[in-house]
Amino acid sequence: DQxxxxxxxxxxxxxxxxxxxxxxxxxxxxxxxxxxxxYPAEGPTFLISISxxxxxxxxxxxxxxxxKSAKHLSLHIVPSQPGDSAVYFCAASxxxxxxxxxxxxxxxxxxxxxx
Amino acid sequence: KAGVTQTPxxxxxxxxxxxxxxxxxxxxHRSVSxxxxxxxxxxxxxxxxxxxxxxxxxxxxxxxSGRQFSNSRSExxxxxxxxxxxxxxxxxSSSGQDVIWGKLFFGSGTQLSxx
Numbered sequence: 001d002q003x004x005x006x007x008x009x010x011x012x013x014x015x016x017x018x019x020x021x022x023x024x025x026x027x028x029x030x031x032x033x034x035x036x037x038x039y040p041a042e043g044p045t046f047l048i049s050i051s052x053x054x055x056x057x058x059x060x061x062x063x064x065x066x067x068k069s070a071k072h073l074s075l076h077i078v079p080s081q082p083g084d085s086a087v088y089f090c091a092a093s094x095x096x097x098x099x100x101x102x103x104x105x106x107x108x109x110x111x112x113x114x115x
Numbered sequence: 116k117a118g119v120t121q122t123p124x125x126x127x128x129x130x131x132x133x134x135x136x137x138x139x140x141x142x143x144h145r146s147v148s149x150x151x152x153x154x155x156x157x158x159x160x161x162x163x164x165x166x167x168x169x170x171x172x173x174x175x176x177x178x179x180s181g182r183q184f185s186n187s188r189s190e191x192x193x194x195x196x197x198x199x200x201x202x203x204x205x206x207x208s209s210s211g212q213d214v215i216w217g218k219l220f221f222g223s224g225t226q227l228s229x230x
Contacts, residue, residue, distance in 0.1 A: 004157075034218075043119070043205055043221030044158070089157065102148065102171045103219065105158035 003027045004092050006106035014114050019077040021109050023090035026071065030092040034103065035064060035075045038087045047088075048075070080113045087111070117142065119208050119222035127228045133194040136225045140187050140208030147189040148219060149181060152203040161204075164189055193227075201229045 005024045013019045021035075031052040036044035050057040050064045050073070057064050063076045077084055087110050091103040120139040128134050140147050149161040160173040164183035183189045187208075193200055203226050207219035 006157075036221075041223065043207075043223045046218045046220070049218070091158075102160045102163055102173065104160065105150070107155060107157035 002107075003030075004090060004104045004106040006088075006090060006109050008109050009107070010110040010112070012112045012114060013080045015082055016079045019075075019080045019084065019111055019113070021075040021077075021088050021090075021111065023073050023075075023106055024071060025073075025092050025104075027092070027094065027104075028071070029094040030104075032093045033064070033066060033073050034091045034093075035062075036089045036091065036105075037084075038089065038108070044089060077111075080111075082113050082115050085111060085113050119206055119220055121204075121206050121222035121225050123225060124223065125226050125228075127230065128196050129230050130196055130198060132196050133192065134196060134227060136191045136193075136204055136206075136227075138189045138191070138206030138208075138222060140189070140206075141220055144208035144210050144220070145187050146209040147183055147187065148207045148209070149189070149191050150205045150207065151175075152205060152224070153201075158205065161191065196229045198229050201227060203227075 003026050034049045035047040037047050038044040048059050048062045048064050050066050055066050066073045087108045089105050089108045091105045093103045122137045146165045148163040150158040152158050162172045162181050163170050167183045178194045181191045203224045205224045207221045209219050
């Protein structure tokens with residue numbers, strides 16, 4: 001039962017354009033969401049987060065949008081740079097409401113930014 | 116501030132053997148989580164420890180076990196290794212508060228190959 005889904009295994013974008021990575025979830029108890037970036041042979045690095053009381057959070061070139069009614073979140077990277085080429089994971093937690101201490105991760109989307 | 120340290124970086128074992136992986140969290144962090152990453156499966160939650168107590172456990176067989184010491188260092192043990200246990204094992208630390216509200220800080224992982 002995959003509660004967090006990233007349906008696009010890969011995405012290619014031209015440098016300078018917008019990258020949009022999508023993530024869907026099924027558990028309505030999830031109340032906190034994160035995006036991580038992972039380079040080969042390294043651990044995931046935290047990018048940006050959003051709680052369920054918001055619908056948008058921005059940090060520099062990265063913006064995360066949350067649509068609770070559709071159970072969908074997306075990560076926008078503008079403008080995309082070659083150094084953004086990596087695997088991106090979304091993750092969700094119900095920790096705030098149920099006191100659980102774990103994140104459910106999607107399967108990842110490999111982003112390639114073409115110079 | 117030193118990051119999360121995982122040892123060893125690579126391991127090769129044969130079926131039936133057992134293995135112990137080690138994780139040293141960021142200084143001051145009391146929560147340690149373990150995840151298994153396999154191609155196409157994303158990061159699967161194994162367990163989480165806080166102040167030497169396991170607070171949550173994922174859906175893995177009993178061959179997978181862990182513990183946390185008083186200095187917050189954690190070990191993960193896999194007994195009777197199977198071919199399907201080949202994966203990247205990632206450890207993440209958090210202050211404890213952050214597990215609920217956001218960031219996990221990941222180590223570079225231990226790549227386990229079972230032959």
